[in-house]
Structure formats: structure tokens, C-alpha cells
Amino acid sequence: MTRIVAGSAGGRAIKVPTAHTRPTSERVREALFSRLEHRGYVADCNVLDLFAGSGALGLEAASRGAAHVExxxxxxxxxxxxxxxxxxxxxxxxxxxAKAESWVTLPPRREFDLVLLDPPYALEEAVLGQILFGLMPHVADDALVVVERAKRSPEPRWPDGLELQDFRDWGDTRVWSAIHRSPGH
Incomplete structure (x- = not known):
């Protein structure tokens, strides 16, 4: 069973698709969101969850007080x-x-402060790189972009403007965080 960890919906269960998704484990979500909240990247932020799958990440952000979640x-x-x-x-x-690779090509309607990407582990690195590049017009300055992959996956190819901050491992999962810096910042 998948549950929302904290916030207004904390402890409540969500239904997950029966096929083609790999919900982020409760343990990883708890650790990830603890770090994000400590850094000020959830409450009152505009949050984008690409490759939403079960929606666990985006719903967790909404439960914890994000201003806007897509x-x-x-x-x-x-x-x-x-x-x-x-x-x-x-x-x-x-x-x-929509497919993430199509959505990022749309004209931006808002800037996001936090972007969560949890693509299928089988997604090719080149496709992930294209998505990260296409994402750039959609992110605010100082936005945090978080990519969850299998621990054995190589580091994503960050486009200019995204600087790797850190990565963490939880079991077989590796999570990279990069910050958006506009030129001259």
C-alpha cells in the first residue's frame, strides 16, 4: 500500500496503477521530502512532477503545502x-x-521552483537529457531539479544552467539534485 507521508493528507493511502509504474517508496519519499523541506523547496512552491506514474511525488508535495502542483x-x-x-x-x-518529452516543448505558462523527475529506469539517457534541456524555460532561477533513477544509472547530462548540487542513495535508488542558475548568477 502506498501512503502520503506527511502534511494535510499524511497517512492516507493512494491507489496506484497496476502496471507500468514504479511508485517511489515511502522511505525514499520521506527522506527526499525531508531534505527538500529543509532547503525550502516545498511549501509555497510551484512544483512539477514529470513521469508522475502513481502521482505519489506530486501528491506528497501538495499535501505538504506546495502553492501549485502539476x-x-x-x-x-x-x-x-x-x-x-x-x-x-x-x-x-x-x-x-502527455509524454514528458512533448510537455517540455510547450510554451511555458509558469515557472516551477521544484521539478521532480522519476522516469522509467529503462528510459534512455539521451532522452532524459533532451527532457532536461527542454525543461529549462519552465524553471525559475534557483529552482531545484530532482532526478530519481536506479543506483546503477549514470549521472544525468545536465544542460547549461543546471548545476549538480548533490546525490543521495536509498537502497537501489539514486536521487540527483541540480539547481538552476541563470547566466551571470
Missing amino acids: LVESSRPAAKLIRQNAANLGLDVQVHT
Whole structure:
């Protein structure tokens, strides 16, 4: 069972798609969000969850007080389930049914302070690099971009403007964090 760890919906269960998703474990979400909150990247932030899958990351951010949360998921059944979970939890989020690589090519409607990417572990590194590059117009200065991958995966290829801050391992999961710095910052 997958639960929201903390915030207004803390302890409440969410339904997860039966196929093609790998929800971030509760342990990893708890550790990740503890670090994000300590750095000031959740409450009152605009948050984007790409490759939303079960929606656990975006819903966790909404539960913990994010100002605005958008989730992008390519699977229609998974996106529908995210919408149902958000309604059941009383969380106001926007869910887009689109591929991440297509969504990042859209004109930006807002700047995000925190971007969470948890792509399928099988996603090719070159595709991840294209998505990170396409993401740049959508992120605010000093925004944090977090990429979750298998521990054995190579470090993502960060586009100009994203500087690696750190990485952490939790079990078989590695999470990289990079900060957006505009030129001259």
C-alpha cells in the first residue's frame, strides 16, 4: 500500500496503477521530502512532477503545502487514477496526460521552483537529457531539479544552467539534485 507521508493528507493511502509504474517508496519519499523541506523547496512552491506514474511525488508535495502542483503522466489510466486520488485526498492539483518529452516543448505558462523527475529506469539517457534541456524555460532561477533513477544509472547530462548540487542513495535508488542558475548568477 502506498501512503502520503506527511502534511494535510499524511497517512492516507493512494491507489496506484497496476502496471507500468514504479511508485517511489515511502522511505525514499520521506527522506527526499525531508531534505527538500529543509532547503525550502516545498511549501509555497510551484512544483512539477514529470513521469508522475502513481502521482505519489506530486501528491506528497501538495499535501505538504506546495502553492501549485502539476503532474505530467503519459498513461491515460494512470492520469485518471492520479485525478481520483487527488480528489479523494482533497488536494488541488493539475494533471496533464502527455509524454514528458512533448510537455517540455510547450510554451511555458509558469515557472516551477521544484521539478521532480522519476522516469522509467529503462528510459534512455539521451532522452532524459533532451527532457532536461527542454525543461529549462519552465524553471525559475534557483529552482531545484530532482532526478530519481536506479543506483546503477549514470549521472544525468545536465544542460547549461543546471548545476549538480548533490546525490543521495536509498537502497537501489539514486536521487540527483541540480539547481538552476541563470547566466551571470
